[in-house]
Amino acid sequence: DEFLEDLHVIRESLTGHGDKNVADRELKDLIRLVETFGFFLAHLDVRQESSRHTEAVAEILGTHGIQYLEQSEAQRLQTLAELLR
Known part of the structure; x- marks a missing residue:
């Protein structure tokens, strides 16, 4: 596993440069976690229903007197385009 190898290289570098405390605490814990559970990347979909975004934008713009x-x-598209310029 490349990630695990990279973590070991970082640990050796920290130890060699006098940061043994970091290498033996947080980094060692992370190495143990990766050894135990592996390291996986996952796709995370963070989309929401558009009405939530509309309400959030309206609340923010409302503080500036804009009745979104x-x-x-x-008009909403024009307002947003103007504000983003």
Whole structure:
């Protein structure tokens, strides 16, 4: 496992440069976790229903006096485009 090999290289480097405390605590714990459970990357979908985003944007823009929820979809797009410039 490349990640585990990299962790061992980092540990050796820390130990060699006088940071044995870090190498023997946090990093050693991480090495044990990777040895036990492995290391996996997973796709995480963080999309939400669009109404939640609309409400959040409306709340933020409301603090600046912009009535976002009262605007049409076209007006909302124009407002956001102008603010992002």
